[in-house]
Amino acid sequence: MEMIKVFGLPFSACTATVLACLNEKEVAYQVIPVDILAGDHKRPPFLSINPFGQIPAVQDGALTLIESRAIVKYLAKKFQGSTCDLLGKTIAEQAVVEQWCEVESQKFNPPFYAIIEQVFINPMKGLGPTDELLLDRNVEKLGKVLDVYEERLSKSKYLAGDSFTLADLHHLPYLHYLVNAVGKGDLVFSRSNVHAWWEDISSRPAWKKVAHNMKLPSLPCIPSQK
Structure with missing residues (x-):
């Protein structure tokens, strides 16, 4: 399975939310830093990933997702059968x-x-x-x-x-x-x-x-x- 790519920074609270979810699910991922100090989040090629110029963004194969709350819900659903359940059973x-x-x-x-x-x-x-x-x-x-x-x-x-x-x-x-x-x-x-x-x-x-x-x-x- 292709490794999930997370575009963001460790100190970003929203990036941290996504990384915590991936860790809970014990899913392999790669963090790809977006140099926001240099303004890279507001320039191509990152704008082709998230046209709003915000982190994080996630690529899972052909799927690209933005918005941390949507991302973690997707991850929790995709890996629902592994480790802890984050969504509720009923x-x-x-x-x-x-x-x-x-x-x-x-x-x-x-x-x-x-x-x-x-x-x-x-x-x-x-x-x-x-x-x-x-x-x-x-x-x-x-x-x-x-x-x-x-x-x-x-x-x-x-x-x-x-x-x-x-x-x-x-x-x-x-x-x-x-x-x-x-x-x-x-x-x-x-x-x-x-x-x-x-x-x-x-x-x-x-x-x-x-x-x-x-x-x-x-x-x-x-x-x-x-």
Whole structure:
């Protein structure tokens, strides 16, 4: 079987999500770096792979996919019979997984991204100092989302039930940066169930292989990613 090609960078949260899924499925892959510091993501030949100029992108034989959430769902379905099940076994279980994936996308991700934008991205781009009011507002928003998680995780080990699924995997790179890079780990550590969940999912061998390489650059650029 031809090796899956992943176009991206190790510190890109969306690339990390795809790599974590591939590791969970024990699928061989090749990472092809896209030099976004040189602007290669906005020029051919990468634009022929993703015309939006964003990482990651994946090639699996003749199939090319973009958008990390679509990519990991494809991988989880294609390799559903191998290793752990990331989608849920019944229609009801799959619906709950989908629900919490949507929560991550629509509720968790927006305030998280606003936080990392203020703490890391904007300063690196030279867009001025952190807007502390905006930062505090989004820390509060994210805290309210994690309060819901805290309640949910008091009733189940993982977001979608008793098994690790895509609902949990999607959170890994963002929580990693929240805890290790932007100084907002208290949002996790102050909630006992969220903290226990984070300690569990971040200790998975598949994730550790990815997290080891997630080092944010100290350069005035960050990849456009989806």
